Amino acid sequence: MTTAPEKTIAAKDRLVPGTPLLDVRDLHVEFKTRDGVAKAVNGVNYSVAAGETLAVLGESGSGKSVTAQTIMGILDMPPGRVTAGEIMFRGRDMLKMSNEERRKIRGRKIAMIFQDALSSLNPVLSVGYQLGEMFRVHEGASRKEAKAKAIELMDRVRIPAAAQRVNDYPHQFSGGMRQRIMIAMALALEPDLIIADEPTTALDVTVQAQVMDLLAELQAEYHMGLILITHDLGVVADVADKIAVMYAGRIVETAPVHDLYARPAHPYTKGLLRSIPRLDQKGEELYAIKGLPPNLYKVPAGCAFNPRCDVATDLCRTEIPALHQVTDRDGAELAGRKSACHLWKETLHG
Amino acid sequence: MPDLIEKTAPATGSTEPKPEKPRSLGSDAWHDLRKRPIFIISAALIVLLIAFAIAPSLFTSVDPRAGDLRLHYLSKPNYLHFFQADWFGYDGQGRSIYARMIYGARASVVVGICVTAGVTVLGGLAGMIAGYYGGWVDAVISRVTDMFFGIPLLLGALVVLNAFTTRTVWSVVFALVALGWTQMTRVMRGSVITVKQSDYVTAAKALGAGTTRIMFKHILPNAIAPVIVVATIALGGYIATEATLSFLGIGLQDPTISWGIDINSAQKVLRTAPFALFFPAGMLSVTVLAFIMLGDAVRDALDPKLR
Amino acid sequence: MGRFVARRLLQMIPVFLGTVTIIFFMTRMLPGDPAAAMWGDKAADPAQLAAFKHRMGLDVSIGQQYLNYMGDLFRGNFGETLAGRKVIDVIGEALPVTVRLALLAFVFELVVGVGIGLLAGLRRGKAFDKVTLVLTLLLISIPVPVLGFIFQNVFAIQLKWITPTVQDSMNLGQLMLPAIVLGSLSLAYVARLTRTSIAENVKSDYMRTAIAKGLPRRKVIGTHLLRNSMIPVVTFLGTDLGALMGGAIVTEGIFNVKGVGNALYHAINLNEGATVSGFVVVLVLVYLAASLIVDLLYAVLDPRIRYA
DSSP states (O other), X not given: OOOOOHHHHHHHTTSOTTOOSEEEEXXXXXXXXXXXXXXXXXXXXXXXXXXXXXXEEOOTXXXXXXXHHHHHTOOOTTTEEXXXXXXXXXXXXXXXXXXXXXXXXXXXXXXXXXXXHHHHSOTTSOHHHHHHHHHHHHHOOOHHHHHHHHHHHHHHTTOTTHHHHTTOOGGGSOHHHHHHXXXXXXXXXXXXXXXXXSTTTTSOHHXXXXXXXXXXXXXXXXXXXXEEEESOHHHHHHHOSEEEEEETTEEEEEEEHHHHHHXXXXXXXXXXXXXXXXXXXXXXXXXXXXXXXXXXXXOOSSSTTGGGOSSOOHHHHHSOOOOEEEEOTTSOEEEEEEEOOTTHHXXXXX | OHHHHHHHSOOGGGGSOOOOOOOOHHHHHHHHHTTOHHHHHHHXXXXXXXXXXXXXXXXXXXXXXXXXXXXXXXXXOOTTSTTSTTTTOBOTTSOBHHHHHHHHHHHHHHHHHXXXXXXXXXXXHHHHHHHHHOHHHHHHHHXXXXXXXXXXXXXXXXXXXXXXXXXXXHHHHHHHHHHXXXXXXXXXXXXXXXXXXXXXXXXXXXTTOOHHHIIIIIIHHHHHHHHHHHXXXXXXXXXXHHHHHHHHTSSOOTTSOOHHHHHHHHGGGTTTOHHHHHXXXXXXXXXXXXXXXXXXXXXXXXXXXXO | OHHHHHHHHHHHHHHHHHHHHHHHHHHHTOOSOHHHHHTTTSOOOHHHHHHXXXXXXXXXXXXXXXXXXXXXXXXXXXXXXXXXXXXXXXHHHHHHHHHHHHHHHHHHHHHHHHHHHHHHHHTTTSHHHHHHHHHHXXXXXXXXXXXXXXXXXXIIIISOSXXXXXSOTTOHHHHHHHHHHHHHHHHHHHHHHHHHHHHHHTXXXXXXXXXXXXXXXXXXXXXXXXXXXXXXXXXXXXXXXXXXXXXXXXXXXXXXXXXXXXXXXXXXXXXXXXXXXXXXXXXXXXXHHHHHHHHHHHHHHOTTSOOO
């Protein structure tokens, strides 16, 4: 991709080598509601390094967004509650920080891009104000400086005639332009990590690619970590380095992106890949994973995927599978590959 | 062991809830209302008030108009003489405050219900015509509505009522309907415009349904909900307005019994006989409260978005 | 913006004329002969009576009276009272008092109502919210005269903090209690409206964004939440200023404030058609001005609304 300016890398490179930028360890989140306790996240582990892109893949209700909101510190509590786990950011557990400390990380060190830019931008404030707010709050910039920086940012995300449009309101922009504004807002203070929650789902297909390319390009330029949350396998392939697949609040498979596409090691991943329409399948019936996503109030015993799995055994119905290190046929470990399936060998090699 | 597995891991299909019989908005709202304590309390209060209004003699055998000056307000209430003439004491003319509390319900209930019915029919009809036909019809109705809207309800009612030499419940109803109908027109107009654009109305038109049929069969049932909500809440307000007018001496007159009149005459003896003010005032407040609570409950039941 | 204001002003003219016409005919419908009332029970000298009627413009047809009245109105002439005072002078005396009273009540309901509504909305379902809902419901249910007497009794007679009636109608300190009584009903509505609006908006996506941006809570609420939530409240407040001035009649009576309500009350009792319609015309003007301000404020608060 594009070459990153060296100055930016130097500034970001204060991390102890080997320590990931963000390391989520055994995170558990539940929601207490009138209908009972919904276990949304049940022991999630993942990490992201500077300059790396992690794609988190899953259906709605898989806990991918809840995990992201917990990292960001914007989960509604109550009803949400973190029951166990650590979120290490640059070696410090964010869950143990004061509210004020966390607030200062939000926006400046970790920024988030939301799915629906129209509802996520404040309808009654100009985009220039909303962009400039980042500089005014975190850097104490004056109104004038903030506006100038807002125009600069809009230029950077390639919004035409930025100087003329800085006082416009969100509803006056097209969907793609609005999402660019969301990206600009996230980039404003050159954060270490960006979490993008379904950033292109609400957009037209043609615009999706543009926005995704822009995001990837800027990420490389600033050498940021990126967590890309999506349910769309197509979006992931070009931009991600590694993938974590989530199901019912757990990670069921992690792998470098091309390995996962080539040889999935979990029946759920396999099903997801099979359900992508392909041109060479023209005329055939499209595959769909049977059944419905699990009810989080009553997660099935054993592997949560077992009622929908084609190869489930008795073991799958009683014992929750651990996240196994995946090996090749000779028993050599495959780097970065893990699968939470009792039958990973059969799935991978069979 | 296999048995256990069967039970703990049911097939996904069987966990789905049984499909319920589809219900209309009306019966859905009614189903919902019966479970609300606020609705039950306010409905019970209103039933009681209506009973007072229809058959006050069931609750007291004392004539509320018979005054005995020896029994004026200085003779204190006997709070243990339940349902007796002197339960809540006597007013300045020696009339039983308790009996007047009971008999006063009639004027309030009649004014409240009749004004609400009047403004709903009149205002609703105007609103429906304006919303349905649009164009110049809408423009004319909307401008007339604006003209009336600029006149404060209380002031306008004062002016209208002053034109009557003798004022009865019906003059008050007339004045409040004449000035209050515009509120319903606005609500109904907005509601009809929304409903008019929906597909089932277009479909009915395409099928060649007549104007009246479309208006009353298709639009009215779907547009009426906000009107009912506003009307129920407004009912309490009309009762309060009647009492205020009577309090000012421009509403009801003797021999009609109104809590507003009693509040007015009690204000002169506020220091010596606060109970003379307290009981009619309390009765009036409870009545208004009951209708407002009912309106709140109906709104919550009819408008699922607000939950 | 300028065109929008001009358009709205033009639209107001027919509304204003219509309202004035309705008021004119309503007040002239008042029965009884105002001229005869001047002389009480004594039989009036026919010559004197005719002269009086002529001076008041009552000796022509009602249609002619209407035309004369409208003509005078546009020259700023509101007519004379039966005793020969200029109605405009009576209004000039009473209006400043009621404007003060209504503005005090307005500020009270705005500050306290929005404040309570904001706190309740942010604490939806908690004790403070529930208490607010119950108390505002009670406040809405208690009719103004009753509330007036309760306040008068508690603060003036029992606690003796103030005098039961207002001695100097232009004294803001003395007007404080009547203003609270006058504003309390609207306060309850403002509080409830604000609460609902806040509770709805607090869950919105842009609030989540504001928090994710790392804004301090004060800014999240002050800039992002409050501004969006005030839109429905502003609509209510706009129509309320006129209603407060009209509704002052009861409060002014209880606390003996010499304002519009008081003057109007006496004018109605004395069959002073010109005075009554003069006051109502002024109140309608206040209402129209307030609704124009609301429209403008609305467009400022919500850029999605076009000045069209």
